Amino acid sequence: MTSERPKVRPPYSGGASPASRRDKLRRKLGDNALGYLFMAAGIACFALFSWYPLVRGVILSFQQVNFVTDPIWVGFDNFKAIFDDPLFYTAWWNTLKFTVLALILGYLVPFAIAVVLNEIRHFKGFFRIAVYLPVMLPPIVVVLLWKFFYDPGNGLFNTVLSALHLPTSDWTQSPKMSMISLVLVSTWANMGGATIMYLAALQNIPGELYEAAELEGASIWQRLRHITIPQMRFIMLVLLLLQIVATMQVFIEPYQLTGTTNPDTITVMVLIYRYAFTVNNDFGLAAAMSVLLFIVLGVFSAVYLRVTRDKD
Template sequence: MVVPPAAPEQGRQQMALTALAPKRTNPAKRTGPAKGTGALRRRVADNLMAYAFMAAGLLCFAFFSWWPLIKGIVLSFQQDNFVIPPYFVGLENYRALFDDPLFWTAWKNTVVFTALALVFGFALPFVIAILLNEFRHLTGLFRVLVYLPVMLPPVVSVLLWRYFYDPGNGLFNTILGGLHLPPSQWTQGSSTAMISLVLVSTWANMGGATLMYLAALQGIPGELYEAAELDGASVWQRIRHVTIPQMRFIMLVLLLLQIIATMQVFIEPFLLTGTSSPDTVTVMVLIYRYAFTVNNDFGLAAAMSVLLFVVLGAFSALYLRLTRSAD
């Protein structure tokens, strides 16, 4: 017996019941938003941890750098000697600075020291780096010897040279006596005091600049020197037409950094000649003199610091401009 096929009416009834039945939710789709929420929470937690570490660093930087800077600017408009409560005096501290003859002497000595330090501390490391670059044996030993003064504490270096400059039994006067030459006053003489400070600063700091120059020299392609030699260029011509153009940027950056550093010289004149010598008083020494020795006027010292900050800020802005343009 053959079973007849379902009637069209029964098929339509089944389709209607299927349409009216409630739709079941897919479990996989139901867990999707939960997973997305968890990932979002993890990202927020990671970012909060990163922001927490960054906030801690910013707070330390603000407390130890920004707040003293702001406090110093405010103090420059106040009269304060830590005896009476500070009070505002407007631009009186700046007027007193410009009326002080020692203010102009300090700036003149600072500019002279910076110029002499650049002559020795900028050119001499470049020459030493070229010589070290030509060595093929014991290069590591020579680099350590050049960089060794940088590893010494600055006070130790200055005290060592203080013994060398001693007018009585110092090393330099002993050598002059052995050569039957008259002794020199070195740091006490008006004509030799500044150059004596420059020699100490150059010896103590030229190691870092020398290694930077040496690293830049080793980055110059050797093919350029080979082409120059084939053209018959001399040593000076190779330095002038190959080395210096290839190192122009690093030389300019180091020049600006040395200007910023040498204009803040303090340890050498403070330990070798003191704060009372007009031949070696610099801006930083005068700031110390205003605050702690003669005037005990922290407002006047703060005003001097603000002026130095403005000058160094201009050189720093130039440095950032050059490095940004190089990138």
């Protein structure tokens, strides 16, 4: 009787050999080479047009730069100079007023329009296009159009008021009406995007909820309060944060309608423009102001990212 020889197990090598791992990695890189090439091109463009200006702007905020003489390192002197400028506080106050007024109109009006559009059964496409149309116009075209409306001489608004035997207004030059005039332009030009987003959220609300509420005898306001608004809390919060970030960067409306010298409508972005191109011709001051604005907007952006991450 012959005894079977015991099988000898090969020693454990801990996985594939280094040569096979290198071959596998080489094949993987070769298969994805085109994808890595496109990704590298995208990262390069993003770094050139986004990261580099950001880093360069921070560096400029610590220098005196007028592009006539060589840059001079001044440390925090630029920040001290803008804090000593009375227009610094005026610009932030005007920006805050514009943001609050723009949120009152630009946040509530699109929501109300979306609710109405959601209830319309006929010509829905026409009304949605009509609401969204201003968004498709270039901002400068919108501002020039409203500049004609606000013209104190032969403008559309004053012509209508005169025909109705009502007092006319200087609109953009009046201390009481100038800021409201800017907010009306901004709201009309941008509410289409928010309205469409609200409308999309409304259409995602289950219809069974409204049917059950109607069977219980709930009124329109009760359905709005207990169904519509709770179901849209997330999108309303996201749009609130996005509108704060957008409205605090308002520039075209005050620049074109009221100029850079009107103390009633000068905003942070207009003051940055003044520092860089008109009064001071110092890009260091403009960069320092931009860094402060970046910090403020960064806080709201961080809140926005946190909110969307928690929702996900």
